[in-house]
Amino acid sequence: MNADxxxxxxxxxxxxxxxxxxxxPYPTYRALRENEPVKRLPNGTVFLTRYDDLVTTYKNTKSFSSDKKREFAPKYGNTPLYEHHTTSLVFNDPPAHTRVRRLIMGALSPRAIAGMEADLIKLVDGLLDAIAAKGSCELIEDFAASIPIEVIGNLLDVPHDERAPLRDWSLAILGALEPVVSPEAxxxxxxxxxxxxxxxxxLVARRRGKPGNPERDVLTRLIQGEGNGEENGERLTEKELLHNCIFLLNAGHETTTNLIGNGLVALDRHPDQKQRLIDNPDMIKTAVExxxxxxxSNQLGNRMTTERVELGGVMLDAGTSVTLCIGAANRDPAQFPDPESFDIARTPNRHLAFATGAHQCAGMALARLEGAIAISRFLARFPNYAVNGRPVRGGRVRFRGFLSVPCAIG
Incomplete structure (x- = not known):
């Protein structure tokens, strides 16, 4: 086995x-972590699988840059995808990253998120009512994917009758972030x-004519700027504004859909943990973690070295592309005892699903709330639910989730 x-x-x-x-992918990640934890791939990228190496990389923003202009130029060329991914929050360094993040975080404060809970419960219960009336469930289409689209639509105050294309746009844009992108993709x-x-x-033109409440409407907040424009009159450029609205949808949609879908499938595959959560619904927070x-949900991150730097005992030259394997780090036995076991009571649980450091996910509190409400209320309503067909993965490595999960509701 060791040779294999x-x-x-x-x-x-x-x-x-x-x-x-x-x-x-986890047997492969384990093999890499145990044998080549700082793996040089054929294309020159370095692939990291150890928890401590990921944390070091995330926190050393001097040596490891999030700016993707150099890396994405040959991948996308002079295209809309290149402009988008090199403008959005996640693929930029300070000060551009700091400015945009600060504006977004103002609308995702603990108080603001607490104010979303009642509407989120109402949304989830409405979806559960529809599933009950139908008598069966396609877990992703009927439930998991419907929640974050509505939540982000509400954050940007997108009219309900204009939300239909949002998910397809998001899937197409995020699909192009895979390591290999076909011409069709x-x-x-x-x-x-x-x-x-x-x-x-x-939408922006309409909102400029009729602003919303910047405490709840992220789009109005981004248009008006920090402190409603009072701090040095700072505003996002039009390009920054538009592309970071796209980023908000993408960041809030795919990963939360995957959290809900992956979580409910994991419970189905671990009936002892499912029953444990049914018997102890107050464990939902540790269960979500x-x-x-x-x-x-997000298995890979990326950085590029800005200088010659040592990492995990390996010297990396400046300009080296680095891929951080979150899925591998989150099963590193050096950090997580018995990491292959699914244990809803696991504490501590310092996973890297939301990264760490300056680029830690700005919407993680909202994602946790969505996951907790969706999964707990689904389980309470349909405690005997069971996956009754083969779930279909999306053929993606960066974003790990399901395209479809047939489900009996009991």
Whole structure:
């Protein structure tokens, strides 16, 4: 087995993944972590799998940059995808990152998120009513994917009758972040960016004419700027404004959909933990943290070295692309005892599902709230639910979730 693991690590190529890997990447991640934790891939990228190495990289913003202009130029060329991904919050360094993040965080304060709870419960209960009336459930389409789209739509105050294309745009744009992007996927992503920008231009124009409450409406807050423009008159450029609205939808949609879907499937596959949560509903917060660790919605992060730097005993030259494998780090036995076990009572649970450091997810409190309400209320309403067919993965490595999960509700 040790020889097999060494061969698995030696032959690993992020650009040549197998169906078996997409189904279950964790044996490969374990082999890498144990044999080549700082793995040089054929394309020159360094692939990290140890928890401590990821934390070091996240926190050392001097040596490891989030700016993707150099990396994305050959991948996308001069296209809408390139403009979007090099403008959005997540792929920028301070001060651009700091300015945009501060504006967004103001609308995602603890007080603001607490104020969303009643509407979120109402939304979830409405979806559960529809599932009960139907008598069966496609877990992603009927439930998991419907929640974050509405939540982010509410944050940006997108009219309900204009939300239909949002999910398809998001999936197409995020699909182009995979390590290998087909011409067809790139074309879908570029069209989605163009269509989304065209829609946002009209939405922003309407909001400028009729502003919302910046305490609750993120779009109004981004338009008006920090302190409603009073602090040095600072505003986002039009390009920054539009692309970070796209980022907000993408960041808030796919990962939360995956949290809910992955979490409910994990409970189905671990009936002892499912029953434990049914018997102890107050464990939902630790259960959500374990779901985030066990099947991280976002499996990969990226940085580029700005200088020659040592990491995990390996010297990296300036300009080295670094991929941080969150899915592997979250199962590192050096940090998590018995990491392959799904334990809804696990504490402490310092997982990296939301990263750490300056780029820690700005919406993590909202994602946790959505996950807790959605999963707890689904379980309370349908305690005998069961996956009754083969769940379909999306064939993605960066974002780990399901495209469809057939489900009987009992």
């Amino acid at each position: 693991a060494k061969e698995l690590a030696a032959s690993f190529d992020l650009e040549k993944l197998t169906p078996e890997f997409y189904d279950n 790139a074309a879908r992503g570029n069209k989605a960016v163009k269509d989304f920008l065209a829609y946002l231009e009209t 374990e779901m985030l660790r066990y099947e991280s």
